[in-house]
Every structure is written in C-alpha cells, then in structure tokens.
Amino acid sequence: MRAAAPPGTRRSTVVTDDDARLTVYTDGPSHAGVTAILSHGYLMTADVWRLQARELSARGVRVVRYDQRAHGTSDPGHAALTIDRLGADLAHIIDATTPQGPIVLAGHSMGGMAALTVAARQPELIRRRNPHVALISTACSRAQLAPGNHPRHWIKAAVRASYSYPLCWMPPAADAVRRRLPNRHPWALRPEAQHHDDIPPPGRQAIRHTPTEQIAELWQSLRTYTTADQLHALDALDDQVEIITGELDDWIPLSQTRELARQLPNARVHAPVAGAGHRLPTNRFGHAAVTQVLSGMAEAALRAPESTAAAPTRLRGVPI
Template identity: 45%
Template sequence: MRSIRLPDGARLATYVDGPAQAPVTAVLVHGLSVTAALWRSHVPLLLREGMRVVRYDQRAHGYSTRGTAALSLNQLADDLAQVLETTAPRGPLVLAGHSMGAMTLMRLVARHPHLAPRIRGLVLISPPYAGISTRTGTGPAQSILTLGRNLLASACTHAPYLLDMVRRHLPTTNRWALHSHARPASDGPPLPCRQGLHATVTGDIAALWHDLADQQPDPHPLQQLGARVHLVAGSLDAHIPPEQTGRLAACLPRAQMETVPDATHALPLRHAQLVTDRISRYASPLRAVDKDAAQQSDLGKAV
C-alpha cells in the first residue's frame, strides 16, 4: 500500500499490483460504503492478462482519510485524476468503476478530457442515468424498502451526531460501526468491504449521499469515447435498476449495454470472472479493435 497526499490534506490508500512496464494499466474504482477490497478477486485474474492493476480507497473510505475538501462527485473525480497522475502518468488505461465508482469515472471524463486519448476502455458497472435515489422500483416490497431508506437518509441528515453515538456502540463487525482503525502495514491489503465506513462520520455520509442524489444527466462527455464504453447492469439490482443504466446507454449509441441475469448490486463480487472478462478485453489494442468491429457487425445485422 502507498499513501497519496492530496492538496487538502487527505491521504488516499492506494494499492498497485503488476510490473511498471506492463502495456496497459487497469484502474478499479469502488462505490459508496465499501473499499478497494471489492476488487480482490479481480486483481489476480487481470495480472494473468498482463495488466498492471491500480486500486484505491475513495476519500473517507477504508484507510483513506477525509481531508478538508467538500465531499462531492467533483472532488472524487479530481482525487482519481491525482491517483492517475501519481501511479500511471503515461500509457494506455482501462478504467472500471462500480456504482458511485462508475459515477466517479463519468465525472473524470467530463472534468479531465485530456485523459480521453489514453482511455482504451471504460467499464461502468451499475451506473445510474443521473443521481442515485432511495426509490428504485414499484410495488409493495419496493415501497417498504424506499420508506426505510428515506427514514435512514433523514436521520443521517438531521441527527448525525446522535447516530454517531449509536454507531460507536455497535459491534466492530457491523458495517455501520464507527471507530478508528490502525494504519496498515506498507504491504497490507485493504480493509474488508464491510468496514468501508468505519472511520466515516454520519454527517459526511449524508453530505456525500446528497451530492450523489443531486446529479443531473450528462452523458455527452462519454460520447467522445464511442465504442470504448461498456455498461453492465444486474437484472435484480435493487439499488440502481437496469432501467436506469439502460437510459444512459440510450444516450451512447456506440456503447455496449449488458444486463446480467439474476445479478444484484453486488455484481462485481458475485460475478468476478464476468467483470474481469469485460475489463481484460481491452488489454491489447488488437482485442479492442476486434471488439469494436464485432459491435459494428452486430449493428449492421440489426439494421
């Protein structure tokens, strides 16, 4: 593990595997409330494909610190730009992100367009069309789930210090427990995913949630990447339904949209080989060109 210092004082815990001379670097971005451990099964598979792999804990998650900057999607995208500048300043990139991580990548392309020529592939797993929402569907079960989420969001917003008191008394195995943790060894692994928010106070969780919920649709920056964009959704995702990802895909006519049957929001964990395959297909320019040609052929047959 290495620590990347940001201008506002935050430190991002970063994990780099594979040789520096690898022909392409895969950068993997996790979502809200988890850690870089989300990608633990993907790393050895990608290394076998000859790729260098970079993961990091997003600001205020895992071993990464909070810093003084506002928690926002813009800041997360700028954080990622600094990670790229530090760990992979040159050479082709394959970027993959899940949920909030996918939103971070989309904002990175918008705020740092100079990176576009280096992006060989952009794999967006469970990205929403716009902002995230507590309502994800219709029907009685979804209504109950939405009610619970609304109550939790309201409590996080209006009584964060009270919730922090409760969280400090939760067992350390509880994903919402609040406590500090020791710094890892320099070669240590990321914190387990379920400990992603152990050092994040409730007020910061609420601030990040509200910023993500307020996002407006902006697919245009992705259009410059054409067929280099691959969207993946789970058919049973209760957090970001595949219809949301489908709306984004409809704005990107050259992108590929894939819905995985019986997959939930935990798609990267439960379908690690599938996700790895979608990332590694961009490992070489030839494979990327073949993919683009196959897509164009499929489009021609459809017409």
C-alpha cells in the same frame, strides 16, 4: 471468506490538491503494457475488486485500486465530499500512478459516477488518454430510494429512508449509536482502529473511521448528482466504453442503466447478468462477467492503444 490476496500487492499513497491522502493498492508487473484503474462504490473499499485484481494481475495486467476518500484507509481531506470531488480524485490517481501508457478505467456504482464526472468535467483528459472504460452498475443521474414502482420497491424505499434521513439530520446521535455497535458491524465507528496490511480492508470496515456527518454529506451529493448531456468526450470513444449491470440490481435499477445507455449511444451495452444484484464485482453470478469485460478491454488496449478496440465476446443474460 475473503479471497487470497493477489501476490505482490503494493500499498502507496496519493496526496490530492486538498491534502487528502488516498491509499492505493497496486498488483501485477510494474512495467506492464496496460494498467487497469478500478474505482469502488459508496460504503465499500478497494477490496471489492479483489477477484479482478487477482485474475488480471495473473494475466500480466497492472492493476491500480484505491480507497475512495473517507472510505477504508483514505482520509477525507479538506474539500466538501461530493461526486465532483471524487471525480477530481480519480484524475489525480490516473496522473500520479499511470501518467502514460494504455489504461482501462472501471468504476462500480459511485466509482462509475466518478469516472463519468471526469468525462464531464475534464474531457481533455479523456481525449488525451483515450481509455477503455467499463461502467459497472452505475448511473448518470441521482441515486434513488425507490428502485421501481412495485409495492415491494416502495417498502425498500421506506426502509432506506428510515436510516438515510436520520443519518443526514442527526449525525451526532448516529455516531453515539455507532460507537456502541459490535466491532464487526459494518456501521461500527472505530476511529482508533488501524489497518496495517498491504491489502485493502474488507468492505465491512469501509466506514469504521468515517463520522456520520461525512457519510451524510456524500449521500446528499449522490441524491443531486447528474452528468446527463455532459458525456460527449466519453461517447466519442465509441465502443471503447462498455456498460454492464445485474438484472436484480435494486440500487441502480435497469431504468437508470437504460438512461445511461441513451446518453452514450456508441457504447457497448451488455445484457444484464442473470441472477446478479448490485455488487457485481463480487457477486457469485457477476464477478466472472466483470472480469471477462475488463480482460477483453485490457487486451484491446494493449493491441491498439490509439485506435478503437475490437469487440469482445458478449455476455450471456437477458435483454436490457
């Protein structure tokens, strides 16, 4: 069952330079001292942040969530669907919704890659806004089919390849199959379906409007993406950057989290959350840990928006 919507959720639209209309959901007081901007992952919607939006807005933090282009109720625009484009979208969201004041940026999975891309491609924005940044279950290198070298990992890789490659090479055939799936199936294609609520559509509706060709285009970008050796502006924020993951994440394995930590030696790296998988913001073991990190960042940004924040309490877990 979905959690109750945060009170006072407000829906709006940000139009990008290629005419993509990105749906934005804002919670909390309009004139809060700090804003948290939350970016979701591949084949998800802004609904993945529902628990954090409720908790943070109740504490007086303004929360901005949005559906990534070609996800949820946001359209794909005219530009190629790449991680670079998602990074440019995030920069648009920051400038359009929160042109000034302390900010916390949090990205989960592909949303974290968008944040890393902003740091790599627009370092002046990072220097100018001096954000606190939470990188959640994300990586600075390309998506992997196999999360490790154990035999069960190769089985998972084979299963993923069995549907990812047909999606990439036979989009029209995939669309024909998707149109015949039950309406509640997460891969069902229903371009005519509408979502009129002010709250984000649930994750199972993330790609109900999205043709397979666009999904495949973004997947191919994920498979070639890297921001390694390009994160100097982000590393200069020192301990305003925090990295958190789940110990059982089999989409962004711990080896990629360690690589991200090597790229950001000044970041705070939390012990992996015990028992948690990839979908950390809603995971029963991980959602409280994510909320704790974001709450600590918001408090630190509010206390000292122009200076390095004090260290939050470390999370319980196992060594990374």
